[in-house]
Amino acid sequence: xxxxxxxxxxxxxxxxxxxxxxxxxxxxxxxxxxxxxxxxxxxxxxxxxxxxxxxxxxxxxxxxxxxxxxxxxxxxxxxxxxxxxxxxxxxxxxxxxxxxxxxxxxxxxxxxxxxxxxxxxxxxxxxxxxxxxxxxxxxxxxxxxxxxxxxxxxxxxxxxxxxxxxxxxxxxxxxxxxxxxxxxxxxxxxxxxxxxxxxxxxxxxxxxxxxxxxxxxxxxxxxxxxxxxxxxxxxxxxxxxxxxxxxxxxxxxxxxxxxxxxxxxxxxxxxxxxxxxxxxxxxxxxxxxxxxxxxxxxxxxxxxxxxxxxxxxxxxxxxxxxxxxxxxxxxxxxxxxxxxxxxxxxxxxxxxxxxxxxxxxxxxxxxxxxxxxxxxxxxxxxxxxxxxxxxxxxxxxxxxxxxxxxxxxxxxxxxxxxxxxxxxxxxxxxxxxxxxxxxxxxxxxxxxxxxxxxxxxxxxxxxxxxxxxxxxxxxxxxxxxxxxxxxxxxxxxxxxxxxxxxxxxxxxxxxxxxxxxxxxxxxxxxxxxxxxxxxxxxxxxxxxxxxxxxxxxxxxxxxxxxxxxxxxxxxxxxxxxxxxxxxxxxxxxxxxxxxxxxxxxxxxx
Amino acid sequence: xxxxxxxxxxxxxxxxxxxxxxxxxxxxxxxxxxxxxxxxxxxxxxxxxxxxxxxxxxxxxxxxxxxxxxxxxxxxxxxxxxxxxxxxxxxxxxxxxxxxxxxxxxxxxxxxxxxxxxxxxxxxxxxxxxxxxxxxxxxxxxxxxxxxxxxxxxxxxxxxxxxxxxxxxxxxxxxxxxxxxxxxxxxxxxxxxxxxxxxxxxxxxxxxxxxxxxxxxxxxxxxxxxxxxxxxxxxxxxxxxxxxxxxxxxxxxxxxxxxxxxxxxxxxxx
Numbered sequence: 001x002x003x004x005x006x007x008x009x010x011x012x013x014x015x016x017x018x019x020x021x022x023x024x025x026x027x028x029x030x031x032x033x034x035x036x037x038x039x040x041x042x043x044x045x046x047x048x049x050x051x052x053x054x055x056x057x058x059x060x061x062x063x064x065x066x067x068x069x070x071x072x073x074x075x076x077x078x079x080x081x082x083x084x085x086x087x088x089x090x091x092x093x094x095x096x097x098x099x100x101x102x103x104x105x106x107x108x109x110x111x112x113x114x115x116x117x118x119x120x121x122x123x124x125x126x127x128x129x130x131x132x133x134x135x136x137x138x139x140x141x142x143x144x145x146x147x148x149x150x151x152x153x154x155x156x157x158x159x160x161x162x163x164x165x166x167x168x169x170x171x172x173x174x175x176x177x178x179x180x181x182x183x184x185x186x187x188x189x190x191x192x193x194x195x196x197x198x199x200x201x202x203x204x205x206x207x208x209x210x211x212x213x214x215x216x217x218x219x220x221x222x223x224x225x226x227x228x229x230x231x232x233x234x235x236x237x238x239x240x241x242x243x244x245x246x247x248x249x250x251x252x253x254x255x256x257x258x259x260x261x262x263x264x265x266x267x268x269x270x271x272x273x274x275x276x277x278x279x280x281x282x283x284x285x286x287x288x289x290x291x292x293x294x295x296x297x298x299x300x301x302x303x304x305x306x307x308x309x310x311x312x313x314x315x316x317x318x319x320x321x322x323x324x325x326x327x328x329x330x331x332x333x334x335x336x337x338x339x340x341x342x343x344x345x346x347x348x349x350x351x352x353x354x355x356x357x358x359x360x361x362x363x364x365x366x367x368x369x370x371x372x373x374x375x376x377x378x379x380x381x382x383x384x385x386x387x388x389x390x391x392x393x394x395x396x397x398x399x400x401x402x403x404x405x406x407x408x409x410x411x412x413x414x415x416x417x418x419x420x421x422x423x424x425x426x427x428x429x430x431x432x433x434x435x436x437x438x439x440x441x442x443x444x445x446x447x448x449x450x451x452x453x454x455x456x457x458x459x460x461x462x463x464x465x466x467x468x469x470x471x472x473x474x475x476x477x478x479x480x481x482x483x484x485x486x487x488x489x490x491x492x493x494x495x496x497x498x499x500x501x502x503x504x505x506x507x508x509x510x511x512x513x514x515x516x517x518x519x520x521x522x523x524x525x526x527x528x529x530x531x532x533x534x535x536x537x538x539x540x541x542x543x544x545x546x547x548x549x550x551x552x553x554x555x556x557x558x559x560x561x562x563x564x565x566x567x568x569x570x571x572x573x574x575x576x577x578x579x580x581x582x583x584x585x586x587x588x589x590x591x592x593x594x595x596x597x598x599x600x601x602x603x604x605x
Numbered sequence: 606x607x608x609x610x611x612x613x614x615x616x617x618x619x620x621x622x623x624x625x626x627x628x629x630x631x632x633x634x635x636x637x638x639x640x641x642x643x644x645x646x647x648x649x650x651x652x653x654x655x656x657x658x659x660x661x662x663x664x665x666x667x668x669x670x671x672x673x674x675x676x677x678x679x680x681x682x683x684x685x686x687x688x689x690x691x692x693x694x695x696x697x698x699x700x701x702x703x704x705x706x707x708x709x710x711x712x713x714x715x716x717x718x719x720x721x722x723x724x725x726x727x728x729x730x731x732x733x734x735x736x737x738x739x740x741x742x743x744x745x746x747x748x749x750x751x752x753x754x755x756x757x758x759x760x761x762x763x764x765x766x767x768x769x770x771x772x773x774x775x776x777x778x779x780x781x782x783x784x785x786x787x788x789x790x791x792x793x794x795x796x797x798x799x800x801x802x803x804x805x806x807x808x809x810x811x812x813x814x815x816x817x818x819x820x821x822x823x824x825x826x827x828x829x830x831x832x833x834x835x836x837x838x839x840x841x842x843x844x845x846x847x848x849x850x851x852x853x854x855x856x857x858x859x860x861x862x863x864x865x866x867x868x869x870x871x872x873x874x875x
Contacts, residue, residue: 011709015708016858018853019857021715029727032727238633291634317636346842349732351731418842422795424738425795425801426794427798429744430794430797
C-alpha cells in the first residue's frame with residue numbers, strides 16, 4: 001500500500017494522525033482509570049446478581065460477644081522502622097486445637113510484641129471463650145524475642161498436645177506437664193535452633209514415627225533489631241536469595257536436629273505440605289516473596305529435591321507468594337494448590353494462583369478460569385465446605401497496612417503504592433538512606449479491603465463475602481478454620497494487623513448433611529499429620545482430604561476432617577491411609593456429628 | 606572510527622537487550638519462557654516482513670529482520686507478563702504501529718516499543734506486571750546500558766534528546782521533591798533503574814520518531830522529562846513511557862524532517 005498524492009484534507013488528517021492516536025489511547029487509559037492510584041482501586045467482587053441472590057452463606061461476627069478480646073499490636077524491633085511500622089510489623093498468628101480434650105476447639109493467638117501476653121481462648125462448650133493462657137503457662141512466651149507463630153502438636157510423643165512457639169529469634173517447645181493442664185518450656189528440645197520464620201508446619205517427613213518441623217524463614221538468621229528490610233528485600237526480582245529459606249528439623253529421641261536441606265535462601269512466607277507425587281512421603285511447597293516459589297520433593301526421608309521446574313511453569317510464579325494451601329477443590333482425587341498473591345492494580349497485578357495437578361504430575365494455573373485470581377493483597381486462604389453442599393469453598397483474608405493517621409476509609413487519600421514502586425525502582429545502594437523515605441503515617445497500602453469468600457457454585461467460584469456478612473475492612477493477616485460449636489458449619493477466626501480478632505460464626509441456613517472425623521493416630525502420634533482420607537461418594541466421586549491443618553499462612557486450623565455431603569444421607573464409607581502407610585477402610589459412618597476414627601480400628605485394605 | 610560509522614545504531618540496541626535478556630535469564634531469574642521468546646520473535650519478524658511487503662517498502666530483508674528483532678528484544682526486556690501470548694501480541698502491535706501511524710513526512714510517529722507499551726496499558730492492564738526491580742540490583746547492568754546507550758545515541762545523532770531529558774529531570778527534581786515532601790534524591794534515584802536507562806538512552810533516541818534539529822532534540826527530550834516528572838507527581842506509573850508517547854504525538858504535528866544520521870547509514874528503530 002504505497003502512499004498516494006494526498007488532498008489538503010488528507011494531508012491535514014495525516015499531519016494530526018499521531019496526535020489523534022495519542023489522544024485516543026490516553027482517553028481510553030484515563031477514561032477506564034487504568035492508572036489511577038489514589039484512591040487505590042480496592043478489590044471489590046462483582047459476581048452476577050443471580051449468583052448473589054442464590055448465595056447460601058450467612059456469617060455473624062461474634063468475637064467480642066463470645067469473649068474473644070484481642071487486639072494485635074504493631075511491633076518491629078528495629079527502631080529505624082519508625083513510621084514504617086505498619087508496613088513492617090510482625091503479623092499475628094493463630095493455632096486451633098482441643099488442647100484440654102473437652103471436645104470443643106480452643107484458639108491460641110500469638111501477640112508478637114515481647115511483654116504482651118498471648119491468648120489461649122478456651123472454648124466453653126461452644127458458647128463462650130475464656131482466656132486461660134496465664135493459668136496454663138502460655139501467656140508470656142516471648143520475653144526473649146518477638147513471637148512468630150504457634151503450633152499445637154504432640155512433639156515429644158507422649159500422647160499429649162504440646163505447643164511449639166516459633167519466634168523471630170530462638171524457638172521453644174512448651175510441653176504438657178504430666179497429670180495437670182499446664183505447660184513448661186523446653187528450649188533444648190528444639191536444639192537451640194534460631195531463625196526468623198513467618199511459617200512453621202509439622203509432618204513426619206522421614207516416617208520414623210516422630211513429628212518433624214519445617215520452618216519458612218522469611219528473614220535471614222540475623223538480629224532483626226539491626227535489620228532494616230527495605231534495603232535488602234527489593235532488587236533482582238526472581239533471584240532474591242537474601243531471605244532465610246526453608247529449613248527442616250527432624251524429630252529424634254534427643255530433640256530436633258537439622259535435616260541439612262539445601263536451597264535458595266528465599267523470603268519464605270508459607271509452607272504447605274502434601275504428598276504431591278503420591279509416593280507416601282510428604283512433600284513441601286514454599287511460597288516465596290521476591291522470587292520463585294519452590295516445590296520440594298521428599299526423597300524417601302533422606303532429603304528434599306527441588307522439582308519446581310518439573311512441576312510448575314516458571315513464567316507464572318507471582319514473586320509475592322503469601323500462602324500455600326493444598327486442597328482437592330474439584331473432587332478429582334488430586335490435591336491442587338492455592339497460592340495467594342498481591343493484586344492491587346495498577347502497581348501489582350499479580351494474580352492468585354490455583355495450581356491444578358494434571359495426570360502427568362505437572363500443575364496448571366486455573367485461578368482465572370475458576371474465578372479466584374483476584375482478592376486484593378491476599379494472605380491466608382482456607383478451603384472448606386461452608387454450606388455442607390459437597391463442594392469446597394474458599395475463604396481468603398487480605399489487606400496490607402494503613403498509617404497511624406488513617407483511621408477510616410475516608411482518611412485513605414494517599415496510596416503508598418507509588419512510593420513502594422519508587423523504592424522498588426531505586427538501586428539498592430541508594431536505599432540505605434532511611435531519610436529518603438516519606439512519612440507513612442498519612443499513607444495507606446491495600447487497606448480497607450474486604451476478605452473474599454469464594455462460593456463454589458457448580459465448579460466455578462464467586463466472591464460473595466459482602467452478601468454473606470463478612471463485614472470488616474481490617475487488614476486481615478491470618479485465618480483459621482474452626483467449628484467451635486460443633487454444628488458442622490465451619491466457622492472462621494481472623495487475626496488482623498493492628499486490629500481486633502474476629503470470629504465469623506457460620507449461621508448458614510439450611511446447610512447440607514456432613515461427615516465429621518477426628519482422626520486418632522497411634523500412641524506416638526496422637527494427631528496423625530499426613531493422614532489421607534478419601535470419601536467414597538454415592539455419585540462415584542472420591543473427594544480427598546489430607547491432615548495438614550497448619551498449611552497456609554500463619555493459621556493452624558481445626559484438625560478434624562470435614563466433608564459436606566449435601567443431600568446425601570445414610571452411613572458413609574472412607575478410606576484412610578495413615579502416615580506410616582497403613583491403609584484402612586471405615587464403613588457405615590454416622591453423619592451430622594463428629595466421630596473418632598482410630599488407627600487400627602478399620603478394615604485393612 | 607570507521608567501524609563505528611558503518612554500524613547501524615540498532616545493533617547497539619539489539620546487542621544491549623540481547624545481553625540483558627541472556628544475563629537476566631541466566632542470573633536474575635527473569636520470567637520469560639522459551640515459548641514467550643519464540644512466539645514474540647516469530648510474530649514480530651513475520652509481521653514486519655508481511656507489512657513491509659504489503660506497504661512496498663524497499664528496505665532489505667536484513668534490515669527488516671534487524672528492525673523487528675530489535676523491537677522484539679526491547680519488548681521482551683521491558684515488559685513483564687505471565688501470559689504466553691502477551692509478547693507476541695505486543696510485538697505485532699509495535700510493528701503494526703510503524704506502518705499504520707505515520708506523519709505527514711511518511712515517518713512513523715511513535716517509537717514502536719513505546720507505542721506497544723502504552724497500548725498494553727490501555728488494553729491488557731491485567732496481564733501487564735510492574736517489575737522495575739527485575740534488574741535494578743546490578744550496577745554492572747546499569748553500566749552496560751549506559752555504554753550501549755551512549756553508542757546508540759551518538760551513532761543515531763540523538764544524544765541531545767537524552768541530555769534534554771536529564772536536564773528536565775535534574776531541573777524539576779527540587780520543585781517536585783518539595784511538592785512531594787521528599788528529598789530530590791528520591792526523584793533522581795529511580796532514573797538509574799535499568800528500565801529507565803533503557804528508556805532514556807535507547808528508546809527516546811530513536812531517530813525516526815524524534816526531531817532531527819539540535820534544538821528540536823533538546824526540546825523533545827526536555828518536554829519528555831518535564832512531563833514524566835509531572836506525571837510522577839500525580840503518581841502515574843509508567844510515566845516515562847506515557848510522557849514519551851504524548852510528546853511524540855505532539856511533535857508529530859510538526860514535520861520533523863529527515864532523520865539525521867551520519868553518512869546516510871540506516872536509521873535506528875527500536
